[in-house]
Amino acid sequence: MSELSRKRLASQLAEAVAEALRADLATQERALLVVSGGSTPVPFFEALAAVDLPWERIEVTLADERWVAEQSGDSNARLVREHLLQGPAAAATFVPLTTDAMTPEQGTDEVAERMLALSWPASMVILGMGGDGHTASLFPDSQELGLALSTADPVVAVRTPSQPQPRITLSADRLHQAHRHVLHITGGDKRSVLARALSGDDSRELPIRAFLACPLAVYWAP
Numbered sequence: 264m265s266e267l268s269r270k271r272l273a274s275q276l277a278e279a280v281a282e283a284l285r286a287d288l289a290t291q292e293r294a295l296l297v298v299s300g301g302s303t304p305v306p307f308f309e310a311l312a313a314v315d316l317p318w319e320r321i322e323v324t325l326a327d328e329r330w331v332a333e334q335s336g337d338s339n340a341r342l343v344r345e346h347l348l349q350g351p352a353a354a355a356t357f358v359p360l361t362t363d364a365m366t367p368e369q370g371t372d373e374v375a376e377r378m379l380a381l382s383w384p385a386s387m388v389i390l391g392m393g394g395d396g397h398t399a400s401l402f403p404d405s406q407e408l409g410l411a412l413s414t415a416d417p418v419v420a421v422r423t424p425s426q427p428q429p430r431i432t433l434s435a436d437r438l439h440q441a442h443r444h445v446l447h448i449t450g451g452d453k454r455s456v457l458a459r460a461l462s463g464d465d466s467r468e469l470p471i472r473a474f475l476a477c478p479l480a481v482y483w484a485p
């Protein structure tokens with residue numbers, strides 16, 4: 264039952280994203296889509312890849328990434344390549360958030376330069392959320408959270424005690440700039456975290472709070 268409703272949710276989100284991209288492409292040459300990694304977006308990626316769009320005019324990047332090689336099973340870029348950039352969608356321009364540098368701190372300048380060359384503001388940002396209220400790689404236990412929530416730089420290198428790998432994330436400012444914002448989540452636990460987020464305002468406790476007033480369209484299924 265929940266698998267079916269998650270599939271339906273993914274199709275509905277894919278339609279909404281396609282509509283947003285088509286609307287923006289009616290008035291601009293290229294449009295940018297920012298997606299999240301993790302396990303939730305896989306059916307959405309597959310539904311979106313099947314949609315008829317002028318993919319050669321669409322740019323795709325990630326809200327965040329683990330600082331791992333693309334061959335790693337933990338790579339969000341790999342997830343995007345395997346599930347979204349398939350068939351006609353392979354014509355999209357995908358811009359990843361990692362470089363050959365050893366650390367995200369060393370790679371940040373190059374990634375920032377890449378990001379600034381994209382077609383901002385993004386048509387849409389699709390955020391995920393973890394059980395700790397993190398979104399993108401804005402983690403409550405990260406030393407860099409304050410910086411990532413306040414800087415005008417496009418990306419921030421992040422070290423998080425609760426996570427095994429260092430990461431890189433788009434800053435809250437860069438994510439806020441998008442025309443449209445979506446939160447894509449599934450399951451009762453995440454619904455409870457969202458309810459908790461809605462009942463307070465400290466983004467350092469639950470970083471998803473930094474996006475609740477974007478406004479944020481919530482796509483949820485059990």
Ligand SMILES: O=C1O[C@H](COP(=O)(O)O)[C@@H](O)[C@H](O)[C@H]1O
Pocket residue numbers: 299300301302303304326327328329339390391392393398399400
């Ligand atoms: O670490 C991450 O987790 C969140 C949520 O992932 P999920 O597996 O619970 O769907 C994701 O939004 C983020 O991009 C990813 O790097």
